[in-house]
Amino acid sequence: MEPTPEANEPDRERLRSVTITYAGFQGLGVCIAGLLIALYGTIYLLSQHASRLAAQPIWFTIVMAGMFLVPRLVSRFYYRPKFGYVKALSPNPSWRTIGLITSAFALFIFLMFAAGDYASSHSLEFAFEPLTFLLGVGFLAIAFSCLGRPQYRPYQSLAAGVVLLAIAFLPVVHLQTKEQVFNGWLWVAFGIMSVISGFRSHRFLIRSLTPNKAGRDHA
Amino acid sequence: MRSLPEQISELDRVIHEPARLAILTVLAGCDEADFTYLLRVTGLTNGNLSTHLSRLADAKLVAIHKQFVRKRPQTVASLTELGRSQIERHWRQLKELRKQASAVHREKVRETL
Numbered sequence: 001m002e003p004t005p006e007a008n009e010p011d012r013e014r015l016r017s018v019t020i021t022y023a024g025f026q027g028l029g030v031c032i033a034g035l036l037i038a039l040y041g042t043i044y045l046l047s048q049h050a051s052r053l054a055a056q057p058i059w060f061t062i063v064m065a066g067m068f069l070v071p072r073l074v075s076r077f078y079y080r081p082k083f084g085y086v087k088a089l090s091p092n093p094s095w096r097t098i099g100l101i102t103s104a105f106a107l108f109i110f111l112m113f114a115a116g117d118y119a120s121s122h123s124l125e126f127a128f129e130p131l132t133f134l135l136g137v138g139f140l141a142i143a144f145s146c147l148g149r150p151q152y153r154p155y156q157s158l159a160a161g162v163v164l165l166a167i168a169f170l171p172v173v174h175l176q177t178k179e180q181v182f183n184g185w186l187w188v189a190f191g192i193m194s195v196i197s198g199f200r201s202h203r204f205l206i207r208s209l210t211p212n213k214a215g216r217d218h219a
Numbered sequence: 220m221r222s223l224p225e226q227i228s229e230l231d232r233v234i235h236e237p238a239r240l241a242i243l244t245v246l247a248g249c250d251e252a253d254f255t256y257l258l259r260v261t262g263l264t265n266g267n268l269s270t271h272l273s274r275l276a277d278a279k280l281v282a283i284h285k286q287f288v289r290k291r292p293q294t295v296a297s298l299t300e301l302g303r304s305q306i307e308r309h310w311r312q313l314k315e316l317r318k319q320a321s322a323v324h325r326e327k328v329r330e331t332l
Contacts (some may be wrong), residue, residue, distance in 0.1 A: 012244050012310060018260055019248035084256025085295070086249045209259040 018208040023088035026079045027201030029071030030194050036066045038191025045184035083209050127172045129181040136164030160193050227316065233278045234309045238263055239271050243298065243306040246281065251297035272296055280305060 040063045093101075118124070126133075139161030146154035167185045170176040176185065234240060241261045246252060258268055272294075275281040280302035284295045298306070 015241060015244045015260060016248040019245050019252070022256070022260075023249050083259050085253040085293070086256050087251045089249050209256075210262045 014208070018205070019086060020089070021201060022079075022083065022205055022209075023086040025201050026071065026075050027198035027203075027205065028078060029074030029198070031198030031202060032074060033067045033070040034191045034194025034196075034198055036063060036070065036191070037194060038188050041184045041187025041189075041191060044187070045180060079205075083205070129168045129171060129178045129186075132164050132168035132181055132186050135186075136161050136168055139164060156193075156197060160189075163189055163193075230312060231305065231309060233274065233280070234305060236271075238267060239275055240306075240309070242268070242271055242275065242296075243280065243302060244310075246296060246298045247303060247306050251284075251295050254294040254296070257296065275302070 040059065119126075139157045141161075143154040143157035143161055146157065164186075167181055167189055170181055170185065171178045234243060238261065241263075242257060245257060245260055254268065254272075257263075257272075258265065261268065263271070272281060272283060276283050279299055282297050282299050284297075286293050286295070
C-alpha cells in the first residue's frame with residue numbers, strides 16, 4: 001500500500017528546494033527565452049548580411065524584451081494556473097553584505113573602464129574575444145568557489161566557463177572572426193545554456209509537484 | 220541533560236503532525252503560497268489541506284488571506300512571525316533528537332558486541 005503523506009515525516013530539504021526553485025526559477029520560460037537568444041545568434045551567423053542584422057536595434061530590443069517578458073508570461077499563463085502561486089522569500093541582507101556587493105560591482109566597473117582605457121591608449125589588440133573570455137573566467141570562478149560546498153553543484157558553471165573560453169579563442173586559430181564570436185557564438189552559447197538549465201529546472205518541478213485535480217477550482 | 224522521552228514529550232503536537240509540518244516547512248521557504256501550490260507540493264487532498272490550514276491558523280502559526288483572482292477564489296497562506304520561529308525551533312529539536320537517538324543506538328550496538 002502506498003503510504004499517505006500523513007504517514008511520513010516530510011523531507012525538509014526536498015520541500016524547501018522545490019519551493020525555492022518554484023519561486024525563483026520557473027524553467028520553461030527561461031528555456032523559451034534561451035531559444036530566442038540562440039536564434040538571434042544563429043541568424044547572425046547564417047545571414048549573408050549579418051552585420052546589417054546586428055546593427056538593427058529593433059532586433060536587439062526584441063530579444064532583450066523577450067528575455068524579460070517570456071519567463072513572466074509563461075509563469076502567469078502556465079505555471080500559476082497549473083501549479084499555483086508562490087512568492088519568493090524577501091531577501092533581508094545585512095548592511096555589510098550590501099556594502100560588499102556594491103563595492104565589488106563598483107570595482108568591476110572601474111577595472112573594466114581602466115582596462116578599456118589602457119587597451120585603447122596603448123593600441124592593444126587581443127587575439128581572442130575579450131568579453132567572452134572574461135565571462136568564461138567569471139563562470140569558472142563561480143564553479144571553483146562552489147567546490148567543497150555540497151549544497152551547490154558547480155558542473156553547470158564549469159561547463160559554461162570552458163565552453164565560453166573555447167569560443168573566445170576561436171579567432172586565435174582563425175576559425176571565426178571576433179565579430180562573429182561577439183555577435184553570434186556568444187548569443188548561441190548563452191541561448192543553449194539557458195535552454196539546458198531551464199529544461200532541467202522545469203523537469204525537476206514537474207517531477208516534484210504532484211498532479212492534483214482537487215485544486216483546479218482555485219485560482 | 221534531558222532524556223529522549225522527555226525531549227519527545229516537549230515537541231509541539233500542533234507542529235509535529237507530518238502534514239502540518241510539511242505545510243509549515245513549505246511556507247518557511249517562501250513569503251507566501253497559495254492553496255493550489257500547497258496541494259501540489261504536499262500531495263494532500265483538498266479537505267485535508269483545508270483542515271490542517273485552519274488548525275495552523277487557529278494556533279496563530281499561519282496567516283490566511285482569501286481573495287478572488289479572475290473570478291476564482293484564491294487562498295494565500297503565509298507564516299506568522301511566531302510560526303517562523305516555531306518551525307525553525309521544531310526542526311532544531313528534531314535534529315537534536317536524531318543525534319541523541321543515533322548515539323543511544325551506537326551505544327546499544329557496542330554493548331551487544
